[in-house]
Structure formats: C-alpha cells, structure tokens
Amino acid sequence: MDEELRFTVLGPVRAWRGEREVELGSRQPRAVLAALLLHEGTDTSIAELVDVVWGGGDIPPTGTQVIRTYVHRLRRALEPGQSAADSIITSTTIGYRLRTDPASVDLGCFQQLLAVAEAAAPVDALDQLRRAIALWTGPVLAGIPGDYAESQRVRLNQLRLTALERQARLQLELGAVPEALAGLTGLVDDHPFDERFAELLMLALYASGRQAEALAVYRRLRSRLAEELGTNPGQELRTLQDRIIRADPDLLPSASTTLVAGPAQLPADHYGFAGRQPELAAATAILERPDREPTVLVTGMAGVGKTTFAVHWAHAIADRFPDGQLYLNLRGFDPARPAMPTEEAFFLVLEALGVPPQEMPKDLDGRAATYERLLANRRILVLLDNARDAEQVAPLLVGTTGGLFVVTSRHQFGGSVRGAVIALDVLPPVEAIEFLGGRLGDQRVRQEQSAAAAIAERCGRLPLALAVVAARAALNPAFRLTDILAELDESLGRLDAFADADVAVDVRAVFSWSYRALPPPAAAVFRLMSELPWTTSNLVTISSLAGGAIPVTEVLVAELTAAHLLLEPVPGRFGYHDLVRAYAMEQLEAVDSVDVRRAALVHVLDHFVQTAKVAEALVNPHRPAVDIMPRRPETLVDDIADRPSAWAWFIAEYTALVSAVRDAARNGYDEHAWQLAWALDTFQYRGGHWREAVDVQRTGLAAAERMGDMHLKAVAQYTLGKTYIDVGERDAARDLLEKAVAGFRQAGSEEAESSAYVALGNMYSDEGRSAEAVQNYQEALRHGSEPIARATAMNNLANEYSTLGDHELAVTMLLQAIELWQAAGDRHGEANSWDSLGHAQQMLGDLPAAATWYLRAIDAFRELGDRYNEAMSLANYGDNRVSLHDLAAAREAWQRALELFAELRHPMAGKLEQKLSSLAG
Incomplete structure (x- = not known):
C-alpha cells in the first residue's frame, strides 16, 4: 500500500487512506468492518458476521454469500487494485481476519495510551489520559444496529468511563480541581447511579469549598437509589459523607503533591466540528514561524463560526501552552448588554490568574501593570472572544514570552492591532453539506444530496443558520430533507433581511422557521428570556421569568436547546447567540405586551432579592438585616444551604445581579434596587469588586432617596461611604459617612450610628490620623450597645492604641472585645481579636x-x-x-x-x- 490506512470505531465507523476518507457504503458493510476491527487481529467467523449484520432479524437464505460480497466490497474500497490474496482482510478456515497495526485503529491507540498512563508518573499519566479520551468522537459504532453492536457499545463505554474516572482522580490528586469539576458534573448527570462519579464530584465540590453542594450530591443519589432500586449508597460513599460533614482536612489535596496548574478556561470544544481545514492549517502554520506575532485575529461576519473555530483550534494547540488557557467574552456585539469595560476585563483575568481579592489593584493602571507582569514569562493562551474594536482589545494584548493571544471579532481593526489574520467566510458548498452530515448523519444526507445542497444554499452556507436548521431536522428524523427544504422555502422571501449589516443571508427567516415550530409555552420562554440583559441564567431564574414550575421550565428549556435556539455554555446555565437574541427581542416586541414584560421582570427581581437575602445572611450572618420586602408565596428561591453554596451563588449570578440593580432602578422598582444593592455589599467588598460596587451603591442610594425612608437612606449612605474608602475617594467617603451618622441619629438607630463611626475611624486610621481615629472609635463605643457593635469598636480602638504604643491598654480592651464576640457567637471576630492580642503581647x-x-x-x-x-x-x-x-x-x-x-x-x-x-x- 502506498498510503496508510486508518480506522475509527470510537464514534462512527470510518476509514481513511492517507488524508482521504474511504467510502464504505451502507451500514451493513460498515457493520462487517466494525466486527473485524473489534476482533483486533483475531479470526471472525462467518456465523458471527451473519449475526452482526442480521442479529435480531430474519437471516436471508443467501446470508453467507452476502457476507462474502460485503467483504469483497470492503477489500475493493480499502485497497483498490489489490488482489484478495494480498489484502489486509485475509480469508481463514472459519471466516476472515483484518490485519492491522493497533496504532492504525483509534481503539488500539486508546488502549496503548491507557497502558502508558498506568505506568507513568501522575502528571504524565494525566496527559496520556487526556489524549486517550480525546479519541472518542461521538456515540460508539454510530449508525450500526443490532445486538452485537449494542453489546460492544456497552463494553467500550465501560472502558471510557474507567478512563474518565482515572482522569478525574488524577486531577483531584494533582490539585486541578476546576478541571475535574467541569467534567464530573456532566458524568453524574449522565450516569446517575454510578457511585464512582458521585464520590469524585463530592470530593471536587468539597475541595472547592462547596461543602453543602457536595452533601447535596450524596442526598440526590441516596434518594434515587431508594426510589428506583430500593438500595442505599455503598459504605465507601457513606464514609465520605461523614468525613465531609466533619470537614476532614485530609480529603483536600496535599500541598506537597499539588500541581500548581494554570487556568483552564476554554469552553468545551464543539462536538461534530466540521470543515475549516485550510483555515486550521493556516492558523497552526502561524505558530511555526520563528518571528511570529503573539496575536492571531479571527474575523468574519456574524454567525460565521468565529468562536467555534477559535475554541476548536485553541483546544488543538492547548498542549503548547502549559501555563494554562484564559477565556474572556468581551461582549462586543451583544444587543442586550454593553461591551465589557477594560477594567472589568482586567479584573476577570487577574482573578483567573489567582490574584486574591485583598491584593487586587483598585485602579486601572495597577490592574494593567499586574496583568502584564503575570503574563510576561508565561506560556499561556488567551482567547479574547467577541471584541468590539481595537480600543477595547488593545490593552489586553501585552508582551509575553511564548504566549499567544487569539482574538475574535467582526472587524479586522486595520493596522491598529498587530498580528496574523484568519478571515472566515461562509462555508464552501462541500463543507456546508459535510456540516449537515455531521449533525444529521452522513447516510441521511447522501440519500438526499440535492436537497441537502439546496438547504445549505438557502442558509447562505452560514454555520449559525445551518446549525438551527440541522437541529430542527435532527429533532424530526422521520422528515425527508425535501420536506424540510419545502418548509424552509415558505419562510424565505417573506421576511426582511436581518438587521445586522454583516449578515448577507436571511437568517431571520431561518430563525422564524424554527421558532414557529415551537410549542407556545417554549416560544414564550424564548421571547421572554431576551428581556434579561445578562449573558446566561439558571433554571430557577428562567422559571421565575416564565412564572412556572421548575420541572416544567426544564422541559421547555430542553426543547429550546435541542432546537439550537438556546445555548448551554456551562452546565445548567442557558443563553443565546447574539443574533438569536436579537431575533428573540424582535419577537418579544411584536408579541408580548408591556404589562406581560413588566410582570416577568418583577418575578425575576423578586427571585433575586429573596435569594440574595438568604445568601447574604449566610455569608455575613452577623450583619443587621434590613428587610423591606416580604417574600411572596409564588417567588422562587435558589436552594442555598450554607456559606460556601451562598458564595458560589453570588459568583455565578454576579453579573446578573449588578444588571438587575440597574434595571430595577430604571423601571421604577426602587425597593428591589435598594435591597439588591444592600445584599451585594459584602460580596463586592470581599470579592474585590470595589469599582463596580461604587456604581451599584450609588444606584442603591438614589433608590433609597426616592423611597423617602430616613433610615434606609442612612444605610445606603453608610454602605456607599465604606465603598468610597475602598477605592481611595476619602473626601466623598467622609461626607457620606458623616451624613449617615446624622441620619442614623435622627432615625434613632444607635447601633447603626456606631457602625458609621467605626467606618470613619478606619478611614482616619488608614490615613495615619490616630487622634481622629481614636475619637471616632470612642464615639462608636458610646453609641453601640449590642455585643457585636461594641466588640468591633473595641477591637479597632485597641489596635489603634497599640499603634500609638499603649500595648497594655490594647490588651485590656482586646480581652473585653473577646468576651463580647463570645457572647454574640461570632467566632470570626473572636479569632481576629486573638491575633491582635498576640501582637500586643508580643x-x-x-x-x-x-x-x-x-x-x-x-x-x-x-x-x-x-x-x-x-x-x-x-x-x-x-x-x-x-x-x-x-x-x-x-x-x-x-x-x-x-x-x-x-x-x-x-x-x-x-x-x-x-x-x-x-x-x-
């Protein structure tokens, strides 16, 4: 043979001669080839092959001869011109044998990589396992029917699950907890009774500080086992539950063995990626140039697949960047949200690079300098998605040794951003048909080649439009492609061209065609979600918006996701492509009244307010609550059980909560705006979101002023004043805190007045003005009567006395503060005073x-x-x-x-x- 033959069974059964795929014919010859490959160089009897092709059905009298015909066709397809005697499919006394090198079959490669991993050191073993698992390209033996194929699927899928288990254990052992967590969530959903994955997910959640969620995994499994199988979890899982309840530190990765892994933020590679081979080759060739620029710009019209291409390529080259991969959606063209400000972009990448909140620079220049310093000597890949223009992206393109920036945008930026350009156009006709084949099955497309080609042309060969049509067709496998084409043609020409000037095809018609096929409840959810200006939402938020029960909404969202009208970029969170969002917004304007939309918004705001109050009480349990909004019976609240799950909820919903504050104020819902701003204070302070906190608390203060409640206004002044201290705006802080003191005094809120004096004292202490600091701490003591208020003032006053050299007085006051912390049950405050007391005694x-x-x-x-x-x-x-x-x-x-x-x-x-x-x- 002049060209090497390669085979795959860990997905569709396929063969290649060199770089060209071999046409194997119908599913029966493919089934014969699959059986020969799975016997891995041993004999396969004629009887076995007959059973493979007709198992479970009627075997024709000429079955043996038909098998010989299929083998003849396979020989001719695989090795044209080769004699039967010299073929890789040899005749034996009982049937046939396929002579192949294990390395030429994906299953053989998979087994070799597993063997290498078994003997390798942990870091190398993890790399081998990643490579092995990447060989799986879809459902095993896709398209091959019968009992034999099903039994082989079970066997091979067990091998894959074992590899996935080993990979997850190594990830946890080496400290790559986020990477493990990303894969285990889906595995537990797909295999709800497999205790291996439940155990690993519990460990990953516990290692992430999410103890309550780890225990919730155990409860769900126990419930499923009891209801459906009448059993309980095994002893190993029960022991793990007990250790998590006890917060056993030995469950966490050891610092001595932890792998300091870089960020791994790339979105999942798109299953069934097709085409773009010339562009992929050109992009990879750029990396080989000795004088390459550190930036690759991927450009093209909306919906052409820039993000899909960039993510696929980034996964393919990720091993060249051992220090990690960063991903940032800059929202350059989101119709519902402004483009991401540079300051926010710096915050997110610095957070991903491990900068703790207390060390996060507060100003833009400081963040830029830290970002440049951290990237300077790292071999890291940074994918900046959906950039609006050069002004937005240029500050993020800093000098780096061995790193790479990949930028996607609808614009090329001219010469303002240096780097190589990969320009994507609509797919060529052959690749557009291949795209449909990857989603609908090659056989279905081949049977109606002309209809498939016409569908591709109706979609302008634009990947986004093709994906929507393919999703509709996949949901209706009994439909002929000619019927789908006729239905699609009914939409074309009746609608205006899409508003975005970049889109040269009538994608609105494609969206309309898919949208009109939705049941009315799913269509309503599709429209109403465009009312939410943030990127993604969870099921509780969407259920609140739709005013329905969560299980019902889950079904509707599944329909929208299957139709490709919603995306699920991370497990459990749903959103739109920006073009689909624009279409949904049009439909919302045309169909839903202002009253319907306002009612939906109120439901979401109610949900956020009530959940945020629960989360804030868990994160900061000793903060005095200010409750102005009782919960309505119909309001849905996320299930938050403890501090780690509350903190995780704030992280997941942070962008939505900030938008909700602004939307509430803009639409006249001041109670919601004020309450949300108040609830965000602790998270924004401890999380380092100080600049954004200024805007949020300003909005909260304006809402409180419109409400006309003196006490609420003083609380908002106090909260914003503290925030101004965090960003260094001391004059503004002083003015607001003094107003808060006066407001609390007028409202008769002495405990709150004490807190405002403490904040003033902290500001003066930071400035080195000890006399003013002591004066304000003393005022705080005078007005505070509750244990926590007095302990806080006493602790801070003692530290100031220690700064002034009066350590004996500091010790006396700190001992008094500790008694107060103990009376209030505030262990954290008590620990702070113990540390201060240690310093004073020292x-x-x-x-x-x-x-x-x-x-x-x-x-x-x-x-x-x-x-x-x-x-x-x-x-x-x-x-x-x-x-x-x-x-x-x-x-x-x-x-x-x-x-x-x-x-x-x-x-x-x-x-x-x-x-x-x-x-x-």
Missing part, C-alpha cells in the same frame, strides 16, 4: 502569652476555612518562635504559611521564602 515582651493567642487564632481560622488569616497568624507565630529561639517551630509555621500564601498566590509568599532562607543561613 510588643509587651510576653512571648509565651503571645504564642498562646496566635495558636488559638490559627486553629479558629483553620476551622472557619479562612486561609488568608490563618496564613497571617502562622506568619506572626513564626516571628514569635524566632524571638524564643525555637527555630524548628518557626520553620514549621513559616513553611505552612508559605504553602497557604502560595495557594492564594499572595505576595506574602515571597516574604516567607526570604524568612525561611534567612533561617537556613
């Missing part, structure tokens, strides 16, 4: 007493999961041990602190390394 020279307080603080912070403060107290305790000449204990404390700071990617890690080096010297 300054007094009572080193044993200082050590006692530091150790208490360390234990408490560890118990609470506060790794940052645990690390700070460990560092302080190490200093204490050096003073006592206990160098072994100092080294141990600093080493543990270093590990924590390294996990947090905090600058203190460098200082701890220097301290450890000095100890070694």
Whole structure:
C-alpha cells in the first residue's frame, strides 16, 4: 500500500487512506468492518458476521454469500487494485481476519495510551489520559444496529468511563480541581447511579469549598437509589459523607503533591466540528514561524463560526501552552448588554490568574501593570472572544514570552492591532453539506444530496443558520430533507433581511422557521428570556421569568436547546447567540405586551432579592438585616444551604445581579434596587469588586432617596461611604459617612450610628490620623450597645492604641472585645481579636502569652476555612518562635504559611521564602 490506512470505531465507523476518507457504503458493510476491527487481529467467523449484520432479524437464505460480497466490497474500497490474496482482510478456515497495526485503529491507540498512563508518573499519566479520551468522537459504532453492536457499545463505554474516572482522580490528586469539576458534573448527570462519579464530584465540590453542594450530591443519589432500586449508597460513599460533614482536612489535596496548574478556561470544544481545514492549517502554520506575532485575529461576519473555530483550534494547540488557557467574552456585539469595560476585563483575568481579592489593584493602571507582569514569562493562551474594536482589545494584548493571544471579532481593526489574520467566510458548498452530515448523519444526507445542497444554499452556507436548521431536522428524523427544504422555502422571501449589516443571508427567516415550530409555552420562554440583559441564567431564574414550575421550565428549556435556539455554555446555565437574541427581542416586541414584560421582570427581581437575602445572611450572618420586602408565596428561591453554596451563588449570578440593580432602578422598582444593592455589599467588598460596587451603591442610594425612608437612606449612605474608602475617594467617603451618622441619629438607630463611626475611624486610621481615629472609635463605643457593635469598636480602638504604643491598654480592651464576640457567637471576630492580642503581647515582651493567642487564632481560622488569616497568624507565630529561639517551630509555621500564601498566590509568599532562607543561613 502506498498510503496508510486508518480506522475509527470510537464514534462512527470510518476509514481513511492517507488524508482521504474511504467510502464504505451502507451500514451493513460498515457493520462487517466494525466486527473485524473489534476482533483486533483475531479470526471472525462467518456465523458471527451473519449475526452482526442480521442479529435480531430474519437471516436471508443467501446470508453467507452476502457476507462474502460485503467483504469483497470492503477489500475493493480499502485497497483498490489489490488482489484478495494480498489484502489486509485475509480469508481463514472459519471466516476472515483484518490485519492491522493497533496504532492504525483509534481503539488500539486508546488502549496503548491507557497502558502508558498506568505506568507513568501522575502528571504524565494525566496527559496520556487526556489524549486517550480525546479519541472518542461521538456515540460508539454510530449508525450500526443490532445486538452485537449494542453489546460492544456497552463494553467500550465501560472502558471510557474507567478512563474518565482515572482522569478525574488524577486531577483531584494533582490539585486541578476546576478541571475535574467541569467534567464530573456532566458524568453524574449522565450516569446517575454510578457511585464512582458521585464520590469524585463530592470530593471536587468539597475541595472547592462547596461543602453543602457536595452533601447535596450524596442526598440526590441516596434518594434515587431508594426510589428506583430500593438500595442505599455503598459504605465507601457513606464514609465520605461523614468525613465531609466533619470537614476532614485530609480529603483536600496535599500541598506537597499539588500541581500548581494554570487556568483552564476554554469552553468545551464543539462536538461534530466540521470543515475549516485550510483555515486550521493556516492558523497552526502561524505558530511555526520563528518571528511570529503573539496575536492571531479571527474575523468574519456574524454567525460565521468565529468562536467555534477559535475554541476548536485553541483546544488543538492547548498542549503548547502549559501555563494554562484564559477565556474572556468581551461582549462586543451583544444587543442586550454593553461591551465589557477594560477594567472589568482586567479584573476577570487577574482573578483567573489567582490574584486574591485583598491584593487586587483598585485602579486601572495597577490592574494593567499586574496583568502584564503575570503574563510576561508565561506560556499561556488567551482567547479574547467577541471584541468590539481595537480600543477595547488593545490593552489586553501585552508582551509575553511564548504566549499567544487569539482574538475574535467582526472587524479586522486595520493596522491598529498587530498580528496574523484568519478571515472566515461562509462555508464552501462541500463543507456546508459535510456540516449537515455531521449533525444529521452522513447516510441521511447522501440519500438526499440535492436537497441537502439546496438547504445549505438557502442558509447562505452560514454555520449559525445551518446549525438551527440541522437541529430542527435532527429533532424530526422521520422528515425527508425535501420536506424540510419545502418548509424552509415558505419562510424565505417573506421576511426582511436581518438587521445586522454583516449578515448577507436571511437568517431571520431561518430563525422564524424554527421558532414557529415551537410549542407556545417554549416560544414564550424564548421571547421572554431576551428581556434579561445578562449573558446566561439558571433554571430557577428562567422559571421565575416564565412564572412556572421548575420541572416544567426544564422541559421547555430542553426543547429550546435541542432546537439550537438556546445555548448551554456551562452546565445548567442557558443563553443565546447574539443574533438569536436579537431575533428573540424582535419577537418579544411584536408579541408580548408591556404589562406581560413588566410582570416577568418583577418575578425575576423578586427571585433575586429573596435569594440574595438568604445568601447574604449566610455569608455575613452577623450583619443587621434590613428587610423591606416580604417574600411572596409564588417567588422562587435558589436552594442555598450554607456559606460556601451562598458564595458560589453570588459568583455565578454576579453579573446578573449588578444588571438587575440597574434595571430595577430604571423601571421604577426602587425597593428591589435598594435591597439588591444592600445584599451585594459584602460580596463586592470581599470579592474585590470595589469599582463596580461604587456604581451599584450609588444606584442603591438614589433608590433609597426616592423611597423617602430616613433610615434606609442612612444605610445606603453608610454602605456607599465604606465603598468610597475602598477605592481611595476619602473626601466623598467622609461626607457620606458623616451624613449617615446624622441620619442614623435622627432615625434613632444607635447601633447603626456606631457602625458609621467605626467606618470613619478606619478611614482616619488608614490615613495615619490616630487622634481622629481614636475619637471616632470612642464615639462608636458610646453609641453601640449590642455585643457585636461594641466588640468591633473595641477591637479597632485597641489596635489603634497599640499603634500609638499603649500595648497594655490594647490588651485590656482586646480581652473585653473577646468576651463580647463570645457572647454574640461570632467566632470570626473572636479569632481576629486573638491575633491582635498576640501582637500586643508580643510588643509587651510576653512571648509565651503571645504564642498562646496566635495558636488559638490559627486553629479558629483553620476551622472557619479562612486561609488568608490563618496564613497571617502562622506568619506572626513564626516571628514569635524566632524571638524564643525555637527555630524548628518557626520553620514549621513559616513553611505552612508559605504553602497557604502560595495557594492564594499572595505576595506574602515571597516574604516567607526570604524568612525561611534567612533561617537556613
């Protein structure tokens, strides 16, 4: 043979001679080839092949001769011109044997990679497993009917599940928890009774700080097993549940074995990606150039598949960038949301690169400098999707050694952004038909080749339009393509060209054709979701919008996703392509009244307000609640059980919540706007979203002023004043906090007045104005009577006295503060005061007493999961041990602190390394 033969069974049964695919004919010859391949170089009897082709059906009298005919056709297709004696399909005494190198069959490659992984070190094993799993291209033996094919699917899928299990265990072992979590969620959904994946998902969630969600996985499995099988989870899973309830730290990856993995943010590669081979080859060739630019710009009209192409290519080259992959949707052309501001883009990429909230630069220049420093020496791939223009994307294209920026945009930017350009056009006719074949099956398309070609032309060979039509056709497998073409033709010409000037085909007609086929409830959800200006929503939010029960909405959303009118970019969250959103907005304007739309918006705002109140109470349980909106009976609330799940909810819904504050205020729902702004305060402060918090709290203050409630207005002034301190706008902060003090006093809210004085004291302390700080802390003490208010003021006042050198007075006050924290049950506040007390005792020279307080603080912070403060107290305790000449204990404390700071990617890690080096010297 001049050209090498290659075969696949881990998906459709296919063969290639060199780079050209071999036409294998109908499903019967493919079934024969599949059986020969799956016997892996051993004999396959004629009787077995007869059973493969007709198993479960009537076997014709000439069955044996027909099998010989199929083998003859396969020989001729695979090796044209070759004699039977020299063919790779040889005749044997009982039937036939296919002589192949295991490396020429995807199943053989899969098994070889698994064997290598079994003997490799963990990091290398994980790489081999990723490569092995990537060989699966769809349903095994796709299109091959019969009992034999089904039994082989079961066998092979078990091999795949075992590989996926091994991959997930290695990911957890090496600390690549986000990567493990992304895959395990879908595996548990697809295999709800497989305890292996439930166990691994529980471990991944627990390692992510999401204890409640981990336990919820166990409860769901236990419920399913009891209801459907009448059994309980195994002992291993029950033991894991108990260890999670006890917050067993040994379940977490060890710092000594953790792989410091870079970000892995690429969206999932699109199943069934077709065509674009010349463009993929051109893009990859760019990487081979010694003088290549660090930027590749992928351009083309809307709907041409820029994101799909860029994501597919990024996955193909990801192994060249071992420091990770970043992904950012810049929203350049989203009809419902403004393009992403540069400051927000920097925040998101810095967060992904591990910059903790307390170290996040507050100004744009600081974020830009940190971003450039972190990328300078990293081999990292950054995919910047949907860029509006050069002005938006240019600040993110910094100098990097060995890294790559991939930018997608409808515009080419001229010469304002240097880099190679990959311009995508509509698909060539052959690739457009291949695109349909990948979604509808090659056989269905081949049987009606002319209709498929006509459908491709009606869609202008635009991938987005083709995907929508293919989704409708796939949902109706009994429809002939000629019928689908006729139905599609009814829409064409009756509708205007799509409003976007970039779109040269009538995609509105394609959307209309698919939209009109929806049941009315699904069509209503499709329209109403365009009312939400954020990118994606979960099922509870969509159910609130539609005013229906969650199980009903789940079915409707599944219909929309199957029709390709909604996307599911991450599991459980749904949104539109921007062109589909524009079409949905048109339909909303045409069909739904203003009253219907406002009612839907109110339902969503009610849902967000009530869920945010639950989440805020869990995140900050000692914050005084201000409840102005009782829950309506019909309001849906997300299931949030504890602090980790509350924090995860804020992360997932943050963009939507910020938009909801603005939408509520814009539409006159001031109670919703004020309450949401209030509920976002803790998350925005602890998460480092200070600049965005200014806008949110300004909106909340304006809403409170319109409501005319003096106390609520003072609360909003206090909240915005604290936020101004965070961003360094001290004059504005002082003005608002002083107004808040006066407002609280007038409203008779002494506890709130005490909090405002503490905030003023903190501002003066930061400025080094100790006299003013002490004065305000004393005022806070005078007005606060509740334990937490007094403990807060006393703790801060004690720290200020210690700054002034009066450490004895500081110790006295801190002991009083600790009693108050204990009375209030605020363990976190108590731990902070213990650490402060350790510092004061250290300054007094009572080193044993200082050590006692530091150790208490360390234990408490560890118990609470506060790794940052645990690390700070460990560092302080190490200093204490050096003073006592206990160098072994100092080294141990600093080493543990270093590990924590390294996990947090905090600058203190460098200082701890220097301290450890000095100890070694």
